[in-house]
Amino acid sequence: MIGPAGGPGPRRLHIVACAHGTDNPDGRRLINGLRGDLADELALQGIDAVVHEAYVDVQEPRLEAVLAALPPGEDAIVAPLLLSEGFHSRVDIADAAAARPHTGVSAPVGPDPRLAAVLARRLAEAGHQPGDAVVLAAAGTRIEAGQRQAARMAELLAAELGHPVAVAFGSAATPSVTEAVGAARAAGAPRVGVASFLLAPGFFHDRLAEAGADYVSTALLPGVTIAKCVAGRLAEAISAGPAHTE
Structure with a gap:
């Protein structure tokens, strides 16, 4: 089962932070910074996890490829770097997670x-x-x-x-x-x-x-608040356990 550092579960936890993707250089830089902030926030919460980069559109690596490359048998949670439910979370991300055993999905970032x-x-x-x-x-x-x-x-x-x-x-x-x-x-x-x-x-x-x-107004990033929100969604998903365990 999925568990935080020191909790139940012998397997490593992989967090796949999945964004939409953009051609905008500033947007790419800010999303990359968000992943770094998320890794720091998870560490502060005592969650021992490896954070991976993935996208559903525009950029590589695509989510399906990232999930397929993870070590078999190790737990993963896809963290949508999306502000609300939509086609990408309900279809693209859900389908990709369902195709890999031991993989769950956390909720989108908002509302918060x-x-x-x-x-x-x-x-x-x-x-x-x-x-x-x-x-x-x-x-x-x-x-x-x-x-x-x-x-x-x-x-x-x-x-x-x-x-x-x-x-x-x-x-x-x-x-x-x-x-x-x-x-x-x-x-x-x-x-x-x-x-x-x-x-x-x-x-x-x-x-x-x-x-x-x-x-x-400018977009929400930069700032650590977004990472805190994503980490909170991930904590909820960890408590619930993986959606797919077979």
């Missing part, structure tokens, strides 16, 4: 109140002022659970800011970020800011500049 605090800081850095309307911009998914998680994240950010926050999506769900910004202006907001609910710079973050807002 700690992410709301990071989003609020990013908005302040971008120039947020009292009275501004705020739109939380998520990447988007057709999976309803992921849409609900993004909406929950908007609620957490609203509690952090002390005023309502609308949720919008970069693709696959409605409203779009442009539509949400337009609705805020139509409602009389003097200024509209977009809170980027994205891990790192890349395709979706670049598109936020075209939504017509007065300002757009």
